[in-house]
Amino acid sequence: MADINLTPLRRRAESAETPGTAAAEPLWDIIELLFFAYRDFVSDPDDALAKFGFGRAHHRVLHFINRNPGMKVADLLVILKITKQSLGRVLKQLVDLGYVVQKAGANDRRQRLLYVTPKGETLAMKLAGLQTDRIVRALAALGPDAHEAARRFLIAMLDDDGRDAVLRLIATAGHPRRSDS
């Protein structure tokens, strides 16, 4: 059983590099590992959120507001790629329950800039902690370059035409947003 793990891996790697072949042999291992790894990755927050009556949608909203305090509603819609109606329901719950507050923009008072409350930050950090625990556990089982290798792989997997925006978001996050831009 164990050897089956490695031998086909090399065969695939070679065939993927075969020139002139239109489509590479499917990389079943990465395809399926991404499915299972991502499912496990989100299961920790999912379980924690269920106790609050929240779902994955709340997590995503809370996460990005926590990471980008003062962001506009429109920015959040772009990041999440959902409609304002979908966001509305979830955001309203987070606001009503005191996890998020909205403040009118100083420059443009139509804007409702989003901030987590201390309560919201606590929850956001708790969820991030669960995910970080898993990542740290994983990286600890690998070599010292594993973090950088994982970063590079995930970045390379992004859509070409969205990569810069994602990298910018990750790099800039944590700083309050200018209320105008």
Place this chain on the structure above:
Amino acid sequence: MADINLTPLRRRAESAETPGTAAAEPLWDIIELLFFAYRDFVSDPDDALAKFGFGRAHHRVLHFINRNPGMKVADLLVILKITKQSLGRVLKQLVDLGYVVQKAGANDRRQRLLYVTPKGETLAMKLAGLQTDRIVRALAALGPDAHEAARRFLIAMLDDDGRDAVLRLIATAGHPRRSDS
């Protein structure tokens, strides 16, 4: 701006290894890259499936039947971690539209062993091809060890108590299942 990308990375890596620290500093980069990379990863099949009137649920079912011809309904439920009612609706459509067939088990005739039809295999391979294209593109932009590094990272990210089952599934898939087990 650009340097913000690297400097905090090292800081994080160090603090993650700091002994005695209960919770590591959140690994925002991996957390967010997993979100965006997975979303982009599934977007290619999603778009293709939309033209057939299918969704992500159909993809998952078709994928695992294609990979494990002759598998039992019960096995599929375990892999997907959904209920038979949820599977039922999706599976029925795939069968009605001629992508999947069910055959009574030879040993145990209560079982409905699942197989893709040629039509189903074509679609499954097309979807796997889209995902493989993205992975190949990503790995090509990285070093020769990138495939193995990605594999290791994703495997390490799995739940400890499900890792062996996933690895066994990936290793064994492609072979028809015994109808009894």
Place this chain on the structure above:
DNA sequence: GAAATATGTCAATATGGCTGACATAAATCT
């Protein structure tokens, strides 16, 4: 003042999960 913008909201619809209850056929146990 008119037009564009940022946001919110109402209504209807689709997808893909869930629980609970019940049905059928086939295998297994006693």
Place this chain on the structure above:
DNA sequence: AGATTTATGTCAGCCATATTGACATATTTC
């Protein structure tokens, strides 16, 4: 042989999250 368990299917209803389309409101910009 009859009772029980197992594998699967199905009906009915509910929930979460997404969608589109239409419209409302406040504010900024032209």
